[in-house]
Amino acid sequence: MVKYISKRLLYMIVSLLLIITATFFLMRIAPGNPFTSEKKLPPEIEASLNEHYGLDKPWYVQYGDYLGRIVQWDFGPSFKYESRTVNDLINDGFPVSLALGLEAILFAVAVGIVLGVIAALRHNKWQDYTAMIVAVFGISVPSFIMATFLQYLFAIKLGLFPVARWETFSHTVLPALALGATPMAFIARLTRSSMLEVLSNDYIKTAKAKGLSRGAMIMKHTIRNALLPVVSYMGPLAAGIITGSFIIEKIFGIPGLGSHFVLSISNRDYTVIMGVTVFYSILLLVSILLVDIAYGLIDPRIKLAGGKKGE
């Protein structure tokens, strides 16, 4: 277990180093220096600005400084908004994004599992077909189209929910639905297929034969085993929720980190793009690692020792 985790941790750090290096050099070759979009600056001022931000040093010193700052959890300043730092944006926006993301995950997991279980128990009956049609649509309709459709129908036309902003619980319903729809569909399909597989096992027959009630059989023997693939989907789910939130937050005018990120992209605020990308990457890689470790803890059949390389 320790060996497995340390190996995974090593990979994670290498991946992370790769993305930090990539962002650093990509931002260096990006057109223009950070101050070009403002009105033409006198050379002395530009020089002192460069000195202030350490841009007059050679690139390897800058790169080292950058790595050092990230280790200290400092993602650097914003070049467009003088007084703000990326850390401010994260402290400001991330709690909102996190709340939205958790609500969407809760919706996706709860509804997805219920749909999948129903579909599997009523295999090849109308409930199965209905659930799978819902799932196919959930996968085919991109989240931003779902979001605009929900917004148009339920907020603008029917007036059941607020159109935008982030204040009360009813403000959170539509964005969370839109963000969770695609993962919900994936989870429903995953649950259904693994339920079907589990249901065909001999120990289910044994459970039936010894006279276990249907409910007990499903709860004790089927669902617990069938949900393992769903746990392993949590990593990609986190990625989908994070990237999905960029657009959902923009559409619903939610002041989260996602909409700050989108704004920094349209402002070409390179240091913010860089800092937020690195922050998201750390977040994502850590959550995927945690999911994998949790998976190993839940499923005793998986040996995480990893002494031999698994094929």
Added chain:
Amino acid sequence: MQQISKEKFQIVGVKATDAERISKPSLSFWKDVSIRFRKNKLAMFGIVLLIILIFMAIFGPYMTKFDYSTNDLMNTNKPPSSTHWFGTDDLGRDMFARTWQGARISLFIGVAAAIVDFIIGVTWGGIAGFKGGRVDEIMMRIADILYGVPYLLLVILLMVVLGANLTTMIIAMTITGWINMSRIVRGEVLSLKNQEYVLAARTLGANVTRIMGRHLIPNAMGSILVTMTLTIPSAIFTEAFLSFLGLGLTPPLASWGTMASDGLASLQYYPWRLFFPAILIALTIFAFNVIGDGLRDALDPRLRNKG
């Protein structure tokens, strides 16, 4: 129970050869796949949908007398009518012509990304799987590390730096997109390379390129095809996603993503400007997804009902 007399039975004769005869015509693997595929109603619906979409992408822009990039400031934001079938946008450009012009670009991006992924992924995965040992170890470690890099974040970063046009978009999408393909190809090649027919080909003096091209890749084609079919919708989605972030193609070029993104701003007043491209994005992704699923089921019937 009623007695049945022996006279009621009649010997009709049986020939040993008849008993051994194969009643079903022999089918090649791909014929078998196509029969199974055609039984899948949803997948066939996807094929029909896709054919219509491709037909309209080719001929759609010529069906109306309006050009996709000509502004007509007297007729801006007109709702769908008999002259402008899908309405017009904020510069009076005909939405019908633009939608199908956009179809060309969106489909092109999807197919191009799938082909680039195919070329890099099959080469990388094929070499890693075939060489095995140290080479495989190193190549797959590189793939593992790249796989850890968050896909969409890298794509966004590249688009910010490189600027948006068709080439950079496809580069950004494929720079880590090929890894999935290479893993699948490697797995297939690993399991196929020790088969007798590969040994036979080697004995006859076939070189690596021939063994790969004639024996291993064609036999792995099933999983490769499924992966490609599922790459296309994800590339179309990524393009639309980038457009929403303001990193899409620049006018007068139109893709479904840029059109939907433009339409979003005026959703409350001119909903058709969002609805046509949005519905087409969803339909296309739907068509490719059900075709991919159907193909997977048809290639391996044992996998039916799995995911």
